[in-house]
Amino acid sequence: MRHSWKIGRIFGIDIFVDSSWFLIFILFTWMLGSQYFPQYKGWPAVLYWMMGAFTSLMVFASVLIHELAHSLVAIKHGEKVKNITLFILGGVAQISEEPKEPVEEFVMAVVGPLASFAIGGILFLVSLLLAPLSRPFGAAFFYLAIINVVLAFFNLLPGFPMDGGRVLRSIIWRITGNIQKATRVASLVGQGFAFFFVFIGVLRILSGDLTGVWLIFIAWFLNSAAARSYSQVKAAGILEGVKASDLMTRDFETIPGTISIRALVEDHILKEKERIFLVEGEGRLEGFVCLEDVKRVPRDDWDVTPVRAILTPKEKLDSVSPNAAGNSIMSKMASGNVRLVPVMEGEKLIGIVCHSDILKYIQLRSDLKI
Ligand SMILES: [Zn+2]
Structure with missing residues (x-):
């Protein structure tokens, strides 16, 4: 049974945390507290873990801002945003309807990665300012700046339903005027990336790096989301003009x-x-x-x-x-x-x-x- 908890409401959108999120929070805290922060020598042991937990929370605050960027553009275009849910693979904004035109989809998709780039830039400056005052916070914000830039690039991969895939779909949609064809191409590229991630994931596991499991998990999620979106759009095409x-x-x-x-x-x-x-x-x-x-x-x-x-x-x-x-x-x-x-x-x-x-x-x- 899946559970999620409402943790707040921003701009009229309910924010939920799914139970699977706690797993990734613990994993992140563990990875940061046992590997990343100990690169900085001479801190008390408890500080590594406290900074690990703080940084993990901030990672998900960054993901939340990314999803809010998508949601605010959606609301501006008259769409309804049901909620934003944080879960094991990041965050997802539940937008009730598909975009009505290519330009809307393009803007809605691209603002997420842009927000992540902007947060990355701002946090990099913050880390430079904080470093002389507090090594731990300087290190935490430096890590967060990198993570946000990685998040932006990852989301810009041109496979549907990643943001880059939505950008690709909006461009093909604009050129061909056919949302079904555009979705088909973008979903196929998305499924291509999913297979590529599985391949990399397996290689990683074989070389003893268990983060490969996570990559396979992401691949599975992307693959099923791509297939589902395509069948939804196909269904909408069939129902066009039907009363x-x-x-x-x-x-x-x-x-x-x-x-x-x-x-x-x-x-x-x-x-x-x-x-x-x-x-x-x-x-x-x-x-x-x-x-x-x-x-x-x-x-x-x-x-x-x-x-x-x-x-x-x-x-x-x-x-x-x-x-x-x-x-x-x-x-x-x-x-x-x-x-x-x-x-x-x-x-x-x-x-x-x-x-x-x-x-x-x-x-x-x-x-x-x-
Ligand atoms: Zn996004």
Whole structure:
């Protein structure tokens, strides 16, 4: 089970720390306290560790500023930033939507590394000023200056979803006018870098340097993020011009909320081949159940769980008109964590779009290469 804790709020953005962050904090403190700071001879032993912990915290403060730079530009362009989370591989800003045009993406991507370069420069000056006053703080800020510059260069590698990959994507997008093609090229370069990191990581481990494990971990993260982003953009392309009325299920049956999930499956889903049901109790509509809701309940619990326990209450659902764009329904589902959207014509329910309907629609067209 993953856990994260909210540690504060800056510019209206919630800042979270993931449990995996503590591992990297300890590793960094250990590396700095046992290897980097002991280069400076003659300090009390405890000072090495205290400076190690201080410097690790400052590394993540630097990462936070880098992510805030991305987020502030995103907000300026009208995007919503859900949160910034610090985790084992650094930081990630959860921005709710993909950028709408190449220039926006370019600026949003490039400000992160620029912020890291700027912090690096400022901290280098700070380290020069502090060195005569305090050797430990001079050494800490010197290390932080280097780390920020390394962070900037690493993020500028042109593989999606690294910042450099986003810059590459925005340039190809601008030239070709095709975000799908741009994402495909940038993701492939990103996956290329991922394989390269695995190669370097393995070499390092073979030579006895265990930091290679971390590199492989980064590679895995980059590879899956690149693949996921590409399939998202591809899906958005397929849904372009598609309306709610093309996606919705028109036939649905009304069932009582008191029947068990097994009864729903055996008497309704298997017999009537329907996938979405309206659930009623005491003569009024309580909510909706779709096949995906059923699949989430373990089979052993089907007999004892009433349909009422898994339905999505109708109050929780925002309805759309039949002309609503497929992509807006998809992002509504992603941001609101709902799997169903009722389609209303005036006061009348004419259909329901279920998450699995959209996936099926995308899958079919992707298989047929339409
Ligand atoms: Zn970045």
